[in-house]
Structure formats: C-alpha cells, structure tokens
Amino acid sequence: MTPDLHARHRAVLPDWLALYYDRPIEITHGEGRHVWDAAGNKYLDFFGGILTTMTAHALPEVTKAVSEQAGRIIHTSTLYLNRQMVELAERVASLSGIPDARVFFTTSGTEANDTALLLATAYRRSNQILAMRNSYHGRSFSAVGITGNRSWSPTSLSPLQTLYVHGGVRSRGPYAQLTDAQFIEACVDDLRDILGQTRGVAALIAEPIQGVGGFTSPPDGLYAAFREVLQEHGILWIADEVQTGWGRTGDHLWGWQAHAQNGPPDILTFAKGIGNGMSIGGVVARAEVMNCLDSNSISTFGGSPVTMAAGLANLIYLLEHDLQGNARRVGGLLIERLRAVGATTECVREVRGRGLMIGIELVKPGTDEADPDAAARVIEAAREGGLLVGKGGGHNTSVLRIAPPLTLTVAEAEEGAAVLERALHSAC
Numbered sequence: 001m002t003p004d005l006h007a008r009h010r011a012v013l014p015d016w017l018a019l020y021y022d023r024p025i026e027i028t029h030g031e032g033r034h035v036w037d038a039a040g041n042k043y044l045d046f047f048g049g050i051l052t053t054m055t056a057h058a059l060p061e062v063t064k065a066v067s068e069q070a071g072r073i074i075h076t077s078t079l080y081l082n083r084q085m086v087e088l089a090e091r092v093a094s095l096s097g098i099p100d101a102r103v104f105f106t107t108s109g110t111e112a113n114d115t116a117l118l119l120a121t122a123y124r125r126s127n128q129i130l131a132m133r134n135s136y137h138g139r140s141f142s143a144v145g146i147t148g149n150r151s152w153s154p155t156s157l158s159p160l161q162t163l164y165v166h167g168g169v170r171s172r173g174p175y176a177q178l179t180d181a182q183f184i185e186a187c188v189d190d191l192r193d194i195l196g197q198t199r200g201v202a203a204l205i206a207e208p209i210q211g212v213g214g215f216t217s218p219p220d221g222l223y224a225a226f227r228e229v230l231q232e233h234g235i236l237w238i239a240d241e242v243q244t245g246w247g248r249t250g251d252h253l254w255g256w257q258a259h260a261q262n263g264p265p266d267i268l269t270f271a272k273g274i275g276n277g278m279s280i281g282g283v284v285a286r287a288e289v290m291n292c293l294d295s296n297s298i299s300t301f302g303g304s305p306v307t308m309a310a311g312l313a314n315l316i317y318l319l320e321h322d323l324q325g326n327a328r329r330v331g332g333l334l335i336e337r338l339r340a341v342g343a344t345t346e347c348v349r350e351v352r353g354r355g356l357m358i359g360i361e362l363v364k365p366g367t368d369e370a371d372p373d374a375a376a377r378v379i380e381a382a383r384e385g386g387l388l389v390g391k392g393g394g395h396n397t398s399v400l401r402i403a404p405p406l407t408l409t410v411a412e413a414e415e416g417a418a419v420l421e422r423a424l425h426s427a428c
C-alpha cells in the first residue's frame with residue numbers, strides 16, 4: 001500500500017477502525033487461499049479474510065453467480081418475490097436442524113443477532129438476556145450491550161438487562177483444573193444460581209466456540225446441559241454461529257451440534273462465511289418464534305439477489321466438496337503440527353481449537369501472563385514471511401487466530417505452519 005493511502009485512511013476514517021500491521025497492506029486481488037497486495041507481494045491467507053472467505057478467494061462458481069445476477073439486476077427489494085432468496089432459505093432451513101424453520105436474511109452478523117434478540121424479547125415479553133463471559137456478538141447498541149467482553153462498551157447503558165454466565169472459557173480462572181464433567185456441572189450450578197436471582201429471562205445467547213474471545217471451546221455437551229435447565233424455565237437458546245457455522249469446526253456443520261443431546265437451539269444466527277465475502281447474515285428460528293413479530297418489516301438489503309446468488313453457489317460448492325470434512329482432516333493435521341511447534345517455545349501457552357478454527361495463546365516466557373505485544377510481533381513477522389494470521393479482540397489480543405478458507409490443502413497447511421514456526425522463534 002502507498003503511504004499516501006494510509007495517510008488518507010487515517011485522515012477520514014475513525015481512529016477505532018481496526019487496521020492490521022504497522023505498514024498496513026492494501027490487498028488488491030486473491031485466488032484460492034492466496035491474496036496479493038498492491039506492491040505485488042503474495043500472502044497465504046490463514047485468516048480467510050476475517051473468516052469470511054469460506055471456500056476460496058475468487059472461487060469461479062461464486063464469481064460467475066455474482067456477475068450473472070448483477071448483469072440481470074442488482075437489487076430491488078424483498079417487497080417482491082425473490083427466487084434466489086427463497087432457494088437459499090430452503091437450503092439453510094433444512095440444514096439448520098431446527099424443525100419448522102423460518103429464515104430471515106440480514107446484511108451482517110450484528111444485524112442477525114439484533115434480530116434474534118428482538119425475536120426472543122418479543123416472544124418472551126422480557127428484556128433480560130443471559131450471555132457468556134468473554135463473548136462477542138457484534139457492534140450495534142444492543143449487540144455490544146450484551147457482549148461479555150466489555151472492551152467495546154464505552155458505557156454500561158444497554159436496552160437489555162444482561163447477566164453473564166461461566167462456560168465460554170475454561171483454560172484460565174477458577175474452573176481451569178476441573179475435568180470436563182466437573183466443569184459442566186460447575187457451569188450449570190452457576191446458571192441455576194443466576195436463574196434463582198432472576199425472573200422471566202428471555203434467552204441465553206452463546207457462541208458454541210468463542211471467536212473474538214480467542215477460539216475457546218467448552219467441553220462438548222455444555223450447552224445441552226444448559227438447555228435442559230433453560231427449558232425448565234421456558235428460556236430460549238440462541239446459538240451465535242457467525243464464526244462456527246458452515247463446517248468450520250470440522251466435526252459438524254454447526255457448532256451447536258457438539259451440544260445436541262437436548263435438541264437444536266431455538267434461534268440460530270449466521271453470517272461471515274456463507275457469502276464467501278458477500279454481506280449475508282441471517283436468523284433461523286422455528287415458525288412460532290420467528291412469527292411472533294406482528295408488524296411487517298424488511299431489511300432493505302437483506303436477501304439481495306446478488307448476495308443470495310453468491311451464498312447459494314458458495315454453499316453448494318462447500319457441501320459438494322465436503323469442505324467440512326476437509327476442515328476436520330487438514331485442521332487436525334495443522335493443530336498437531338502447531339502443537340509441536342508450540343512445545344518448542346516458552347511463549348506459547350496453548351494451541352487450541354477445532355477444525356480450521358485454531359487459536360495460539362501467547363504469554364510472557366515462563367509466566368502465565370498474556371502477551372499481546374508478542375502476538376503483534378509474531379503477526380508482523382508472519383507477514384514478512386508471506387502469511388496472514390488474525391488475532392483475538394478486546395482482552396484477547398494475545399491469541400493468534402487461524403481460520404483459513406476450508407479448501408486449505410495439506411501442503412498449504414505445512415507451508416503456513418513453517419512460516420509461523422519461524423515467526424514464533426524470531427519474534428517471541
């Protein structure tokens with residue numbers, strides 16, 4: 001990127017608009033798992049945009065679907081019938097696992113979560129929400145308001161009353177030494193304790209694996225155990241699948257399926273990867289919940305035929321090529337390789353994750369103290385080596401986040417791991 005563009009960026013965009021690298025990169029094009037910057041440098045994209053490039057950059061099937069639809073009409077309104085939207089909704093509904101499902105398309109994960117909160121509070125006639133500590137659900141007033149990681153909240157004002165539950169993170173804190181079964185029991189006790197102090201809670205919202213929170217997974221079955229308690233009170237379970245959806249975790253299409261013993265969530269939200277970079281978000285809920293709103297409403301750009309055409313082509317490719325299976329296989333090899341690398345340096349506290357959603361937590365050598373500066377240095381060094389990786393947000397910037405497109409090959413996984421190995425050794 002030219003310095004000029006960086007200076008112009010600074011002069012006109014908010015200071016708080018996150019921008020990676022001391023000398024930010026201007027990405028001009030991409031193909032497969034690679035992107036190129038304006039200076040012609042090639043990078044292996046281990047962050048998949050920001051978990052948005054689900055299949056591959058410039059996937060011909062998606063590009064063709066977008067350009068063909070854009071050539072016909074870009075957008076009118078969902079006030080008119082829209083074939084692409086109906087077709088994508090049919091597929092999402094049947095894949096969601098939610099019975100009698102209805103789908104509402106939005107333009108972002110934030111808007112999807114706002115809609116889920118609107119539905120839950122309207123259905124339950126309550127503005128009380130349970131959320132997880134260290135969670136992230138988006139940047140609107142209500143999504144920030146319920147987000148457990150308070151970094152984004154300049155005030156504690158929120159239209160919703162939120163109480164925070166243990167369970168999203170277990171590698172630190174009072175529950176760190178517990179077995180899976182003990183951890184689940186302790187979190188369920190915490191949930192029961194909170195519910196004993198409230199009345200009429202609308203919903204619990206949770207990411208099956210916390211994303212911005214540093215790719216922390218609870219033990220399988222935690223949310224099933226929660227759901228049993230929630231059902232005793234008629235409280236809805238909202239699964240925020242914005243990062244975990246569409247096979248990224250390798251074992252399942254959805255993150256909630258690792259917690260499926262007591263049935264699917266009442267509401268599921270998705271975004272990021274479904275459009276392979278086109279702005280699609282959405283909410284799935286059973287008809288009784290979705291239809292509890294009684295005023296007609298639309299999202300002006302939600303369900304736009306161009307984005308829906310992209311989503312359809314992308315989803316078909318993902319399913320036909322079993323990219324969930326690829327995430328499991330290649331992600332499994334990659335995490336093993338990164339664990340071996342982690343064992344050779346004292347600055348890696350933990351390598352964790354599932355499928356192609358892998359976190360590397362960095363600490364000051366010989367201590368348990370999070371080291372965001374080391375993460376920043378490793379990210380810079382990786383970039384010098386031709387590799388893009390992400391990091392956690394808010395209080396979790398000491399965690400490197402790896403989430404490449406799900407078409408990642410074994411050779412590319414090895415190539416990226418080798419760059420990371422060098423970056424960790426040189427920058428820690």
Ligand code: PLP
Binds near residue numbers: 107110138211240243
């Ligand atoms: N929910 C989760 C779990 C997310 O990770 C994010 C974004 O990172 C959001 C919601 C908000 O999505 P968006 O940035 O598309 O509004």
